[in-house]
Amino acid sequence: MIRFTIDGLDYQVESLSEKGQAQLRSLQFTETQLQKLRNEVAVFETARGAYLAALKAEIARTGGAAGEGGGPGTR
Numbered sequence: 001m002i003r004f005t006i007d008g009l010d011y012q013v014e015s016l017s018e019k020g021q022a023q024l025r026s027l028q029f030t031e032t033q034l035q036k037l038r039n040e041v042a043v044f045e046t047a048r049g050a051y052l053a054a055l056k057a058e059i060a061r062t063g064g065a066a067g068e069g070g071g072p073g074t075r
Helices: 018-062
Strands: 003-006 009-012
Antiparallel strands (some): 003 009
16 A cells, blocks of 8 residues: 655545546656756756866966956956
8 A cells, every 4th residue: 555645644546546646646757857956956056166166266376366357247
């Protein structure tokens, strides 16, 4: 007997209609895809932080100062 919880209430999958079971599968698929996207965002945020740190280190190493060579909006 497989159970799931919605809004704090437990339900049995077997008690759902075919349409209800299809909706549950769609919900489970959506939740899985959202988690994959959250994981990808975490990877990109980690990479962004590493690239930013490397850029700051390179700027400090080469003596670049704020305001030199343009700033935000400079192309």
